[in-house]
Amino acid sequence: MSNDKKYYTLTDLSKFEPSRALLRDAVENTFTLTGSNLPITSVTSEGVYLDDEGNECTLYICASPKSIFGLNYNYKPELPKEQQTPDKAKGMQVAYNLTSMKTIDTPTDDEKQFKDILLSLYQILINKGKEEIELDNPRIPPVSVNAFAGAVNRKTGAENYERAVKLPYVPSKIKDGKKKPDTMYIKLATTGDGPKLRVNTKIYDSEGKRINASDLVDQRGMLTPCIQWEGAYWGAHGSSSFGASLRFKLVEADYSPIQSSSSIPTDRLLPARQQQQKLTNNNNYDENDENNDNDDFETPKESNVEVLDNAIQNKKKTQAKSTKKIKEESTDEDTKPKKPSKTKKLQVEDEQSDEEPQLKKTTSKTKKLQISEPEESVVEDEDVEEEPKKKKPVKKPVKKSSKKIDDDDE
Numbered sequence: 133m134s135n136d137k138k139y140y141t142l143t144d145l146s147k148f149e150p151s152r153a154l155l156r157d158a159v160e161n162t163f164t165l166t167g168s169n170l171p172i173t174s175v176t177s178e179g180v181y182l183d184d185e186g187n188e189c190t191l192y193i194c195a196s197p198k199s200i201f202g203l204n205y206n207y208k209p210e211l212p213k214e215q216q217t218p219d220k221a222k223g224m225q226v227a228y229n230l231t232s233m234k235t236i237d238t239p240t241d242d243e244k245q246f247k248d249i250l251l252s253l254y255q256i257l258i259n260k261g262k263e264e265i266e267l268d269n270p271r272i273p274p275v276s277v278n279a280f281a282g283a284v285n286r287k288t289g290a291e292n293y294e295r296a297v298k299l300p301y302v303p304s305k306i307k308d309g310k311k312k313p314d315t316m317y318i319k320l321a322t323t324g325d326g327p328k329l330r331v332n333t334k335i336y337d338s339e340g341k342r343i344n345a346s347d348l349v350d351q352r353g354m355l356t357p358c359i360q361w362e363g364a365y366w367g368a369h370g371s372s373s374f375g376a377s378l379r380f381k382l383v384e385a386d387y388s389p390i391q392s393s394s395s396i397p398t399d400r401l402l403p404a405r406q407q408q409q410k411l412t413n414n415n416n417y418d419e420n421d422e423n424n425d426n427d428d429f430e431t432p433k434e435s436n437v438e439v440l441d442n443a444i445q446n447k448k449k450t451q452a453k454s455t456k457k458i459k460e461e462s463t464d465e466d467t468k469p470k471k472p473s474k475t476k477k478l479q480v481e482d483e484q485s486d487e488e489p490q491l492k493k494t495t496s497k498t499k500k501l502q503i504s505e506p507e508e509s510v511v512e513d514e515d516v517e518e519e520p521k522k523k524k525p526v527k528k529p530v531k532k533s534s535k536k537i538d539d540d541d542e
Contacts, residue, residue: 140181140189141358145245150252152182153191155260158271158366175273176379177260179253179363191361192383193249196242198229199390202350206319209370222325224333224345226382228357230301230314247314250300253378257364258293261376272366272376279375298369298377318359318382320345334384343387351389358384 142148156178162171181191205221230247231239239247261280264270270277283296301316320333331345362379369377 138183138187138189139192140183141192141194142181142249143194145193145195145242145249148193148245148249148252150256153253153256153361154180154182154188155256155364156180158264175271175276175366176362177364177366179361179379181361193246193359193361195228195246195357195359196240197354197356197386198232199352200226200228200355201352202226203320203345203348205349218329218346218349219327221329223322223329224320224331225317226320226355226357228316228318228355230316233310233313236304236311236313247301250316250378253361254297254300257376257378258297260364261293261297273368275368276366276375279373282373295373296375298372298374300378300380316380318357318380321360321381321383333382335387336385338386338388348387353387353389356386357382 158175158177161174161176163174164171179191180188183189203224203226205216205218206223206225207216207221211220231243235243261272261276264272265277265280279296280293283293284291301314304314305312320331322332323330333345335343335345335348337343360381360383362381364376365379366376368375
């Protein structure tokens with residue numbers, strides 16, 4: 133047999149021969165996790181498949197397309213669920229159903245052949261474990277030895293290795309009144325963890341372009357997998373009774389999205405040029421605004437200049453009405469429009485006459501008036517009363533008097 137690294141791709145599942153699949157002897161591996169100096173040991177057996185010339189090859193199995201509910205992150209078992217975020221992930225995996233919902237009881241040829249391959253490799257692992265526990269110095273860990281020993285009933289000799297070796301898939305079960313298909317959880321090929329997690333699995337779209345695995349998290353679609361059989365793992369499996377399990381990796385896959393039931397196409401229908409023109413004609417549309425639920429845009433709002441002009445015009449109309457009302461109620465003798473002084477205080481200028489006007493004290497306050505135009509002001513003074521005037525024998529020119537009117541004035 134050649135020592136060169138080779139691979140065997142099984143595309144026609146009916147051509148699989150269990151006698152060609154082998155598990156090498158168990159070996160101990162030592163490694164350290166990222167950010168830790170503590171050494172970690174694990175015991176594994178490499179899986180190989182013999183080609184037509186008898187060369188040991190890495191086995192790749194191409195399974196049929198199946199609907200998936202996206203990829204998922206893997207976390208350490210001790211990490212609480214509320215703390216499970218992508219920056220703390222240790223890997224990624226996909227849940228691959230061995231059948232569709234319609235073919236659970238009547239699987240297709242490809243579905244049946246793929247499950248038969250998994251069960252054949254499962255039996256090879258059981259046989260390897262039985263060989264190991266017969267050795268004087270087993271190469272597998274004590275926890276694995278105990279798991280295989282406990283799978284045999286001492287009184288009857290009956291074997292139940294499903295308690296010792298973990299199945300490569302989760303058997304079909306009934307959930308919410310519906311029967312669910314057998315499901316295989318396949319890990320992606322990754323390195324590092326947390327923020328340094330890198331996915332090496334190659335995933336392609338329908339046009340042969342690479343897809344980022346993180347973009348497929350929880351994204352429903354059709355997946356056609358190419359799965360590598362790595363071999364077996366010997367050791368504890370959490371709190372379960374398992375002492376061994378098969379190892380698989382998703383090394384390559386084709387993925388295509390599935391249209392949702394909302395009848396919204398996954399592909400873009402509107403030409404990019406028309407979309408750009410639509411955005412150009414509406415300066416108030418923000419494509420990043422989460423409130424934009426559709427492509428119906430509102431009519432552009434008035435500019436700030438237009439709003440200001442309208443406000444000024446409305447104010448002028450209101451002030452004109454107030455001024456007209458004041459003029460109608462006032463008399464020529466009580467009021468007369470005068471230009472305001474530079475100090476912006478209102479003044480009342482008496483007309484030149486033979487009689488000098490006098491102001492009488494009053495308890496009511498003078499009304500405050502609005503200025504309709506900067507050039508004119510109208511003052512209505514209802515509190516000013518004239519005392520009886522006495523005629524003077526000699527008419528003298530009357531000087532202009534200016535009196536300030538305030539709220540607290542006479």
